[in-house]
Amino acid sequence: MAxxxxxxxxxxxxxxxxxxxxxxxxxxILMGLDxxxxxxxxxxxxxxxxxxxxxxxxxxxxxHLEEAFAFFAVHAELLRxxxxLRxxxxxxxxALQAQDMLRAENAHLRGLLGLPQPAGFVGQPVEIVQAxxxxxxxxxxxxxxxxxxxxxxxxxxxxxxxVGQVTRVFPASSEVTLxxxxxxxxxxxxxxxxxRLIVSGSGQDRLLEVRFLDMHADLQDGDELVTSGxxxxxxxxxxxxxxxxxxxxxxxxxxxxxxxxxxxxxxxRQLMVLQRQLAPAAATTTRSGAAATPPAAAGTRPADRP
Amino acid sequence: xxxxKSLAPRGPQLAAPAxxxxxxxxxxxxxxxxxxxxxxxxxxxVPDFAFLVLLYWNINEPHRAGxxxxxxxxxxxxxxQGVLFGLHALVYVIAAYLALxxxxxxxxxxxxxxxxxxxxVFVGKEALVLLVGLAFGRIAIDWGELASGLLATLLWIxxxxxxxxxxxxxxxxxxxxxxxx
Numbered sequence: 001m002a003x004x005x006x007x008x009x010x011x012x013x014x015x016x017x018x019x020x021x022x023x024x025x026x027x028x029i030l031m032g033l034d035x036x037x038x039x040x041x042x043x044x045x046x047x048x049x050x051x052x053x054x055x056x057x058x059x060x061x062x063x064h065l066e067e068a069f070a071f072f073a074v075h076a077e078l079l080r081x082x083x084x085l086r087x088x089x090x091x092x093x094x095a096l097q098a099q100d101m102l103r104a105e106n107a108h109l110r111g112l113l114g115l116p117q118p119a120g121f122v123g124q125p126v127e128i129v130q131a132x133x134x135x136x137x138x139x140x141x142x143x144x145x146x147x148x149x150x151x152x153x154x155x156x157x158x159x160x161x162x163v164g165q166v167t168r169v170f171p172a173s174s175e176v177t178l179x180x181x182x183x184x185x186x187x188x189x190x191x192x193x194x195x196r197l198i199v200s201g202s203g204q205d206r207l208l209e210v211r212f213l214d215m216h217a218d219l220q221d222g223d224e225l226v227t228s229g230x231x232x233x234x235x236x237x238x239x240x241x242x243x244x245x246x247x248x249x250x251x252x253x254x255x256x257x258x259x260x261x262x263x264x265x266x267x268x269r270q271l272m273v274l275q276r277q278l279a280p281a282a283a284t285t286t287r288s289g290a291a292a293t294p295p296a297a298a299g300t301r302p303a304d305r306p
Numbered sequence: 307x308x309x310x311k312s313l314a315p316r317g318p319q320l321a322a323p324a325x326x327x328x329x330x331x332x333x334x335x336x337x338x339x340x341x342x343x344x345x346x347x348x349x350x351x352v353p354d355f356a357f358l359v360l361l362y363w364n365i366n367e368p369h370r371a372g373x374x375x376x377x378x379x380x381x382x383x384x385x386x387q388g389v390l391f392g393l394h395a396l397v398y399v400i401a402a403y404l405a406l407x408x409x410x411x412x413x414x415x416x417x418x419x420x421x422x423x424x425x426x427v428f429v430g431k432e433a434l435v436l437l438v439g440l441a442f443g444r445i446a447i448d449w450g451e452l453a454s455g456l457l458a459t460l461l462w463i464x465x466x467x468x469x470x471x472x473x474x475x476x477x478x479x480x481x482x483x484x485x486x487x
Contacts, residue, residue, distance in 0.1 A: 016373075016406060023377050023399040030381075030392030031438075040391050047385035051341070055386075059343040130343060132388050139388055168388065175388050203448075205347075 045170050052141060052173040056129050121235045123272040124148070126156075129173060138181040138201065140164075142271065145172045153233060155274045161239035161262035162186065162227060163271055178265050179240070180205060188240050189228035193218055196228055199241055199259060206265070208241045210257040215249050219257055235274060239263070324473035329363050329370040332469065333379060336360075341386060350450045353458035356383065357398065357431060361424065362462075362469055364405040365412055376402035389439070397434045401427055417466035421459050428462075429455035 014022075034040050110116075126142040144150055146169050154166045156176050165184065168175040177184050182203035189196050195218060202209045213219065223243040229236025241259035249255045336355035344352045360379055363371035380395025387394070404427055412420050432455040436448075 016403065019373050020399060020403045023373050024396060026377070027380075027392040027396035027399065030395065031390045034391040044385050044391065047382065051382075051386050054338070055341045058338060058341055062343050130341075131349070141388075 041168075044168075048170045049172065052129065052143075052170065055141075056143060059130065120277045121155075121274040122277050123157075123274055124150070126150075126174075126271050126273050128269050128271065132175075138164075138178040138184075138203070138205075138265075139167070140176050140178065142166075142174050142176055142273075143172070144273070145170045145174050147171050149275075150174050150273060154276075155234045155238070157238055157272050157274060158263045158268050158270075159272075160264060161241075162234065163263045163265055165233070166273060176271070179208060179261060179263075180265050186234065186240055187228045187231045188225040189236075190219060191224040191226055192220075195219065196230070197225065199225060202258075206260060207244075208259040208261055210259065211254070213246065213255040213257050215253070215255045217255070219243060219246055221245050224262075225259060235276075324363075324367050324370065324469075326370055328472060329367055332472075333359050333363065333371070333375070337379070337382065337386075340383075350448060351454055351457060353454045353461055354383075354431070355461075357401070358428075358458050358461055358465055359469075360398065361401065361405050361427070362465055364402050365409045365420075366469070366473070368406055368409060371402075372406065373399050373402050393438055394435065396438060397431055400434065401431050417463045420466065421462040424462055425456070425459040428458040431455060 030040070124144070126144045128140045129143045130141045132139040132141065142156075150166060150169050152166055152169050152174075155162060156164045156166060162179055164176045164178040164181070166174050167177040178201070179186055179199070180201040180203070182201050185198050185200045187196065188199050197210050197213070197217075197219075199208050200211055210219075221243055224239065225241045225243070227234040227236055227238045227240055239262040241261050244258045244260050246255055246257040333356060336359040339355045340352070356379055360371060360376055364376070376398040377395050380393075380398035381391060383394040383398075384391050405424075408423070412423060415423070429452055432452050436451060
C-alpha cells in the first residue's frame with residue numbers, strides 16, 4: 001500500500017518500507033553479533049537482571065498455590081513416601097560407604113603409580129525459577145548466579161544423574177542448558193566395556209542420541225552410559241543415559257543409538273550445581289599440567305577402570 | 307454553534323485516541339502474562355500475548371505503537387527467552403509492518419472477520435520464528451508450535467472487545483459497517 005497520500009500535510013518521516021528495511025538490517029546485525037561473538041552479553045545481562053526477579057515474583061503466588069494443594073495431600077501417601085525415602089537413604093548409605101572405601105583405595109593406588117589425583121567436586125543446591133518457553137533451546141533458569149559464585153560451564157545434576165550445564169551466568173540467576181538440548185553434547189563411557197562415546201541431545205524432551213556411532217561398536221540395548229570425565233568439564237562416573245535401541249546405518253556410514261536420560265530432565269524444581277575443587281595432591285602439580293591432564297590421561301583412564 | 311453542528315460527521319462516532327499509558331501498559335501486562343510459569347509440557351500452546359496486543363495497537367493506534375515499539379518488544383522477548391538477540395525483534399518488525407499496511411482495510415471489519423484475515427500473520431509469525439532459528443542452526447523443529455498461532459487468532463476477538471472497551475472505541479458500530487460489500 002502506498003504511503004504517500006496520508007492525512008498529514010507535510011510528511012517528513014521516512015516511509016514505512018524504508019523504516020522496515022532499517023529495522024531489519026539492525027536485527028540481522030544483532031543476530032550476527034550474538035551468534036558469532038560474545039559482545040552482547042552486557043546488554044542481555046542488564047535486561048535479564050531486571051526480568052528474572054520480576055519473573056520469580058510472578059511465579060511466587062503459583063508456588064504458594066501449589067504448596068497449599070500439597071498441604072492437603074493424603075496422610076497415607078506421605079507415610080508411604082517417607083518409608084520409600086528412608087529405604088532409599090539406607091541403600092545409598094551402604095553404597096556410599098563402599099564408595100568411600102574404593103575412593104581411599106583409588107587415591108592410595110594413584111599415589112603409588114604417581115598419577116595426579118582427580119579433581120573433586122562440591123555440590124551447590126539451586127532451584128529452578130523458570131523453564132524457558134521456546135523451541136530452540138531446552139533451558140531452565142536457576143535462581144543463583146555470579147553473586148553465589150556460579151560460573152558458566154559447570155555441570156548440573158539431580159539425585160539420579162546429569163541434567164545439564166550452566167551456560168550463561170547473570171548476577172542473580174543463570175541459564176542451564178539441558179542435555180536434551182540439540183546443541184549439547186556430553187562425552188560418556190559405556191559402563192559395561194569402557195567404550196567412549198559422545199551423547200547429544202535430540203531436541204525432544206526425553207530422548208538423547210549417539211549420532212556418529214561406529215557400525216561395529218559394541219553397544220547393546222540397555223547399556224548404561226556414564227560421564228567419562230575426559231573433557232575436564234564433567235566429573236567422571238555420573239550416570240547420563242541408558243541405551244534404548246541402536247539403529248543400523250542408513251544412507252550414512254554411521255549407526256545411531258537412541259538413549260533415555262537417567263536424570264529426571266525437566267521434572268524437578270531442585271537441582272545441584274557441581275563446582276570443581278582441585279584435590280590437594282593435584283594442586284601441587286604444575287598449572288599447565290592440570291590443563292593438560294585430561295588428554296594425557298586419556299590413554300590410561302580406561303585401563304584403570306576395567 | 308450552528309456552524310459546528312452542520313459540520314458534525316454523520317457516520318459512526320469517532321473514538322478518541324487511546325492514551326500512551328494504555329498502549330504501553332497493556333503491552334507490558336501482556337508481556338508479563340507470557341512470563342508466568344505456564345505448565346512445562348504445554349509451552350507450545352501458550353500464545354504470544356505481547357505479540358497479540360502489539361498487533362492490536364499497530365492496527366488501532368499506529369502513532370503510538372509502530373515499528374520501533376515492535377523492535378524493542380522483540381529484544382525484550384529475546385532476552386527473556388534466552389535466544390539470539392534480534393530473532394523475535396526481526397519477526398515482530400515484519401509482522402508490525404504487515405499489520406500497519408493492512409490497517410486501513412481491517413478497520414472496516416468486525417473482530418471475527420479481522421481474526422480471519424490476521425490468522426496467517428499469527429501462524430506465519432510462529433513459522434518465521436522457527437525458520438529463522440533454523441537458519442541460525444539452533445533448533446529441533448517442532449511444528450506443534452504453530453498451534454499457539456491459531457490460539458492467538460482466536461484470542462484476537464476477545465482482545466478486540468476488551469481493548470475496544472478500554473480505549474472507548476465503539477466496536478459494534480464497526481461490526482455493522484463490515485457488511486457493506
